[in-house]
Each structure stands twice: as structure tokens, then as C-alpha cells.
Amino acid sequence: MEEQAKRLHPFKIPFEFWKLLKGNVFFIIMLYVLNFGSEKMYMKVLQIGFLVYLIWKVISVILKWYTYKYQIKESAIHITSGLISKSYRTVPLHKVQNVQQRTTLFHKIFRLTSLTFETGMTGDQGTVLFEMISRKEAERLEGEYASKQELPVIEVDSPEERIAEDIQPTSEKTIHFTPSKQDVLKASFTSLSFLALIPILATLYNTLDDFIDLENAEGFLARLLDTWWIITIVIAGLICVAVAFGIVSTFVKYGKYEISSDHERIYIKKGVLDESAFSIQKEKVQAVEITQSIIKRLLGLAEVKLISAGSTGDEDLETNTLYPFLSIERAYGMVEEILPAYKVERSMKSLSKQAFKIRMLRPSFFWILTTLAIYYFKPSLWYISLILFVLIYTLRIMDYKNSRYLLNDEFIQFKSGSLETSLFITKRSKVIQIEVERSRLQKFFGLATIETINRSKPVHHTKLQDVSVNYADEFYTWYMDRTKISKSNSNQ
Amino acid sequence: MYSKIEPPTKKISKESVKVWRMTEAITNLIILAVLGILLFVDDYFTWKEWIGWILNGLIVLSCFNAIWSIFIEPILLQKYWRYDVNEEFIQTKRGAWSEKHELIPMTKVQSVKLNQGPFLRKYNLYSLSVGTMGDSHDIPAIPEKEAYELRDKIAHFAKIKEVD
Numbered sequence: 001m002e003e004q005a006k007r008l009h010p011f012k013i014p015f016e017f018w019k020l021l022k023g024n025v026f027f028i029i030m031l032y033v034l035n036f037g038s039e040k041m042y043m044k045v046l047q048i049g050f051l052v053y054l055i056w057k058v059i060s061v062i063l064k065w066y067t068y069k070y071q072i073k074e075s076a077i078h079i080t081s082g083l084i085s086k087s088y089r090t091v092p093l094h095k096v097q098n099v100q101q102r103t104t105l106f107h108k109i110f111r112l113t114s115l116t117f118e119t120g121m122t123g124d125q126g127t128v129l130f131e132m133i134s135r136k137e138a139e140r141l142e143g144e145y146a147s148k149q150e151l152p153v154i155e156v157d158s159p160e161e162r163i164a165e166d167i168q169p170t171s172e173k174t175i176h177f178t179p180s181k182q183d184v185l186k187a188s189f190t191s192l193s194f195l196a197l198i199p200i201l202a203t204l205y206n207t208l209d210d211f212i213d214l215e216n217a218e219g220f221l222a223r224l225l226d227t228w229w230i231i232t233i234v235i236a237g238l239i240c241v242a243v244a245f246g247i248v249s250t251f252v253k254y255g256k257y258e259i260s261s262d263h264e265r266i267y268i269k270k271g272v273l274d275e276s277a278f279s280i281q282k283e284k285v286q287a288v289e290i291t292q293s294i295i296k297r298l299l300g301l302a303e304v305k306l307i308s309a310g311s312t313g314d315e316d317l318e319t320n321t322l323y324p325f326l327s328i329e330r331a332y333g334m335v336e337e338i339l340p341a342y343k344v345e346r347s348m349k350s351l352s353k354q355a356f357k358i359r360m361l362r363p364s365f366f367w368i369l370t371t372l373a374i375y376y377f378k379p380s381l382w383y384i385s386l387i388l389f390v391l392i393y394t395l396r397i398m399d400y401k402n403s404r405y406l407l408n409d410e411f412i413q414f415k416s417g418s419l420e421t422s423l424f425i426t427k428r429s430k431v432i433q434i435e436v437e438r439s440r441l442q443k444f445f446g447l448a449t450i451e452t453i454n455r456s457k458p459v460h461h462t463k464l465q466d467v468s469v470n471y472a473d474e475f476y477t478w479y480m481d482r483t484k485i486s487k488s489n490s491n492q
Numbered sequence: 493m494y495s496k497i498e499p500p501t502k503k504i505s506k507e508s509v510k511v512w513r514m515t516e517a518i519t520n521l522i523i524l525a526v527l528g529i530l531l532f533v534d535d536y537f538t539w540k541e542w543i544g545w546i547l548n549g550l551i552v553l554s555c556f557n558a559i560w561s562i563f564i565e566p567i568l569l570q571k572y573w574r575y576d577v578n579e580e581f582i583q584t585k586r587g588a589w590s591e592k593h594e595l596i597p598m599t600k601v602q603s604v605k606l607n608q609g610p611f612l613r614k615y616n617l618y619s620l621s622v623g624t625m626g627d628s629h630d631i632p633a634i635p636e637k638e639a640y641e642l643r644d645k646i647a648h649f650a651k652i653k654e655v656d
Contacts, residue, residue: 120625309625432596432600432624432625433594433595433624434594435593436592436593440590443591455625459627470495473494473495476595477495479595480497480580
């Protein structure tokens with residue numbers, strides 16, 4: 001399976017030039033436009049110096065492209081780069097945690113894309129990025145990666161899952177979700193995207209104000225606004241524009257969503273103008289997180305996130321998120337559909353009365369400090385202390401009500417949060433460490449705090465406060481048993 | 493807790509109290525010296541009044557902190573620190589006021605390391621740090637022979653089951 005080492009698409013060069021130009025536009029204008037033909041000595045030195053720098057950059061861009069070669073052989077990515085000091089990098093494919101593909105509008109025009117393989121390693125070395133490659137090449141690389149995955153991977157907790165996967169063919173893909181028009185509408189209202197028009201209108205007003213004297217036109221406007229029907233029309237018009245704007249912007253962001261999976265992996269594709277795709281092997285999903293903001297809770301929607309050990313790129317892109325506006329029922333169902341190895345139990349245990357007491361008694365240092373500060377500096381603002389007190393206790397009660405937990409076979413489920421709730425589900429074999437903590441107050445009430453740590457970037461800590469101490473004990477034993485099962489498996 | 497599992501029993505060296513006392517004494521001395529110099533400079537150049545107040549306050553606070561961290565904290569730390577290592581797990585337990593229990597599976601251990609600073613060297617002690625995929629965990633102050641044995645033991649156990 002020997003293949004030639006390849007370079008990135010030549011389009012990488014103009015793309016880098018463009019980046020160079022963008023980065024130095026200020027200096028270029030300063031030196032060569034505003035001060036063109038200047039008689040001053042230092043200006044001439046600067047102009048020549050900067051020109052040399054630019055030429056050096058241009059040459060280095062070309063050389064970098066020329067010397068950067070990659071190749072997949074023996075199930076590893078090999079990258080050579082550098083002209084004078086050469087560097088060789090080898091990334092074993094089985095260490096890759098997830099794959100991301102991003103196609104911006106620029107990429108699209110030239111039928112290119114950028115592909116990222118993420119490993120779980122910390123630092124910059126953890127990411128293998130192919131910034132400019134043709135779509136075909138990206139497909140080939142992903143295919144190569146996918147085909148190399150049938151290596152025997154040692155799984156601690158559930159080998160039966162792997163065996164099942166090996167038997168079935170891996171090619172057929174099932175699509176689990178694409179948003180309907182209704183979904184887009186719902187999403188645009190839930191995300192309050194129509195409010196995004198307000199800052200745009202404000203900037204528009206400001207720019208208009210610079211050209212036309214809107215302040216003096218007030219008299220005319222006032223007369224205009226006197227007639228009620230004009231006001232109604234204007235407001236109605238504005239609302240229509242805002243809603244339309246919201247829908248369009250939501251459509252651009254979430255319109256072309258597609259969640260699909262085959263036996264091996266899960267694919268999430270999205271974006272109308274800028275496309276992004278994320279794929280992860282099912283067994284490399286470290287955990288699943290279902291979050292609900294307060295608005296989503298009122299509307300019965302939820303957001304499902306797959307937690308990967310590798311980095312998932314830009315936070316704003318939400319590459320690892322299944323559609324963020326799924327109905328809660330669909331969200332639960334989807335998790336079981338795409339991850340058959342996962343079981344999500346709906347009914348979970350809530351916290352005890354003791355936990356409620358401790359939460360009411362636990363002193364809030366934030367409140368005490370603010371109150372002291374108010375008392376000392378500005379006693380007339382006493383009501384702020386009162387408002388803060390009510391707020392803190394409301395949040396505490398909400399968190400108490402929302403907290404749930406469950407040990408379900410080899411799965412653990414935690415749910416907590418006051419305004420935004422988050423349900424965290426993970427498998428025992430994916431938990432890399434656990435902690436139990438008991439403060440004095442908790443000892444008095446017979447409670448404990450339990451915590452799991454999962455691989456992710458950064459490491460994912462999940463905590464649940466004030467479960468009963470018996471449960472903490474059970475939790476400890478549950479985790480201890482992880483190896484017992486694997487032992488019996490290895491005997492099979 | 494610990495209805496079905498043995499709690500960790502191994503203690504760290506009693507000498508650790510002395511080591512901590514020395515390091516704490518030096519750090520606190522440095523802090524006090526810096527604050528003292530600042531106070532002197534404040535007096536000499538007649539800075540604003542509130543700066544003097546803050547400096548005085550900080551000196552009082554660091555005196556309390558020094559008493560706590562030199563005389564009381566090391567004893568408590570040593571007294572309540574427990575650890576245990578077996579084929580499958582590293583267990584640690586610590587804290588007098590609030591108790592913290594950690595359970596780290598051997599399969600997730602990536603590295604073991606022994607460290608020795610000048611004070612630890614004086615008493616022939618080592619601190620052992622275990623690196624996992626997430627973070628690293630320290631077991632402070634173990635006698636030399638035990639430390640080497642423990643390091644080799646963890647390295648051996650961690651190697652047996654290699655998983656992703």
C-alpha cells in the first residue's frame with residue numbers, strides 16, 4: 001500500500017499570500033501609499049527593509065508549500081516539512097479521536113476544503129491540519145482513516161460491542177436527522193436570533209446620522225409619528241424584518257444540518273455558506289452531554305453534545321453538537337439511536353431532604369462579603385443585599401430541584417444546574433478517575449460530593465454535590481468493579 | 493464510605509512535617525521581608541496613607557498565615573494523608589476538615605516520576621508524581637527505598653493493561 005508523498009493543493013500559496021497581505025495591510029498602506037516618494041531617509045530605509053521582509057515571506061510561503069509533504073502508510077500519517085531543518089512527524093491513525101472538515105465560502109469557490117485530524121494529545125502537536133486540499137483528496141484521506149480502523153482495539157468494559165461491529169458491513173449510512181422547515185422556525189425563535197437585528201439597526205442609524213443630519217429631522221419625524229397608523233405600520237414592518245432576518249440567519253447557520261451514522265462512526269454536517277463536518281468513531285465518544293437553557297426547557301427542547309478526547313475546534317462552531325434544538329424526546333432517542341451501546345434512563349434519583357437542608361444552611365461567602373461591603377461603604381444600598389440573598393437562594397433551590405443521579409449498569413448519569421441544566425452520561429470505561437469529597441458540614445448531614453473525570457480537551461470534570469454517603473460508597477464500589485468485569489472478559 | 497473496599501492505609505513519612513515546616517518558614521520569611529521593605533519604602537518616601545494601611549493589614553494577615561502554615565498545617569497534612577497502590581488502582585485520601593478521596597485506575601496512568609528538592613534530600617525522602625491523561629497526582633514525602641519500589645511497582649502495573 002505504498003503511495004507517493006503528496007503536497008497540499010497549490011492554492012495554498014495564494015491563500016497564504018492573501019493572509020500575509022491582510023496581516024500587513026496597515027504597514028503596506030503606510031509605507032507605499034501614504035509615504036510614496038518620500039524624501040526622508042528613514043522612510044526609504046523602512047520601505048526597502050519592509051520590501052525585503054515581504055519578499056522573504058513570499059519565498060518562504062512557496063518553500064513551505066514545496067517542502068510540506070504528507071503520506072499515509074502503515075496506518076500512520078507521515079508528514080515531512082522544513083527546508084534547512086527538516087522535521088518528520090508520525091501520527092498513528094488509531095490515536096485520532098475525531099475528524100473535522102471545514103469548507104468556507106472561499107474553499108467552496110475552488111472546490112477545496114480543510115481537513116483536521118484530532119488526537120488526544122495536549123498542545124499544538126495534537127492536531128494534524130490539512131488546510132488546503134481538494135475535496136476528492138479529503139474524501140480519500142477520510143476513507144483511508146476509516147478503513148484503518150478495523151485494527152484490533154482493546155476495549156476494557158464491553159468487547160461484545162466491538163464484535164458486533166466487526167460482523168456487520170460498515171458501509172451503509174443511515175440519516176437520523178435533517179431539520180424540517182418547522183425545526184428552523186422553532187430554532188430561530190428559541191435562539192432569539194431576531195434580536196440580532198437591533199445592533200445592526202443601531203449601527204445603520206449611526207452611519208446614516210453621519211451623512212444626513214437626523215437630529216434636525218426630528219421635527220419632521222415627530223409630526224410623522226403623530227399619526228398612529230404610521231407608527232403601527234413602521235413597528236409591524238420592523239417586526240417582520242426582524243423575524244425574517246432571524247429566520248434567514250438561523251437557516252444559514254443550522255439549515256443544512258445532517259446527523260448520520262454507520263456501524264462505526266457518527267457524522268454531523270452543517271452550514272449553508274460555510275460548511276463544517278465532524279465525524280467520530282462511536283467507541284471514541286467519551287461521554288454525552290444534554291444541556292437545556294431556561295428557554296429551551298420551557299419549549300421542551302435540548303442540545304446534545306458528543307464529548308471527544310480530541311479538541312473539537314472553535315467553540316462557536318459547535319462542531320460536536322447534534323442539532324441544538326431537538327425536542328427533548330427526540331434528543332434522548334437520538335442518543336440511543338446513534339450510540340446503540342448507550343442506554344439512557346429517563347427516571348433518575350433526586351436528592352434527599354438532607355441535601356435540601358444543607359443547601360439552605362451552607363453559608364454563601366459571596367453574599368456575606370457583599371453585605372459587609374455594602375454595610376461598610378454604602379448602607380443606603382441595603383436592598384441590594386436582600387435582592388442578592390433572594391437570588392442566591394432561588395438558584396440554590398432550582399439546582400436542588402434539578403439535581404438527579406443514577407448508576408445504571410456500566411453507565412453513570414448526572415444532572416444538575418439552576419438556570420441551565422446539563423445531563424451528563426458516560427460509561428465506566430471512559431471515566432479516567434473519580435473523586436469523593438466530604439466537608440465537615442456534609443459529614444454532619446451524612447452527605448458527600450462525587451466527581452468523575454473524563455478525557456476531553458480540556459479534561460472534563462463532572463461534579464454532583466450532596467448525594468448520600470451510602471450512594472458515594474456505591475459509586476466508589478461501582479468504579480472499583482470496572483476491572484473485575486474486564487478480567488472475566490479477558491478470560492473468555 | 494468504604495463498606496466494601498479497604499480504605500487506604502499507608503502513611504507518608506513523619507519527617508515530612510519538618511520538610512514542610514522548613515519550606516513554609518522560608519516562603520513566609522520572604523513574604524514578610526518583601527512586605528517589610530515595602531513598609532520601609534512607604535515610610536521613607538511618604539506614600540499615600542492608604543498604602544500604609546494595606547501593607548500593615550497584609551503583614552498581620554501573613555503573620556497569621558505563617559503561624560497556621562508552619563505550626564499547624566504540616567501536622568494535619570501528615571496525619572491525614574493516606575495512600576495505597578494495588579494492581580488495579582491508586583487510592584489517596586487526605587484532608588482533616590474536608591476529606592477528599594481519589595481513585596485512579598492503573599490503566600489510565602501514563603507516567604510516574606520521583607522528585608527531590610533540597611529539603612527532601614536532607615531527610616532522604618522523595619515525592620512521587622503520577623501522570624494520567626487528565627492531570628498529575630502527587631504523593632509527597634516517601635522514604636527513598638519505598639519510593640523507588642513504589643515507582644517501579646506503578647510502572648509495572650500500568651504496563652500490564654494497555655488501552656487507548
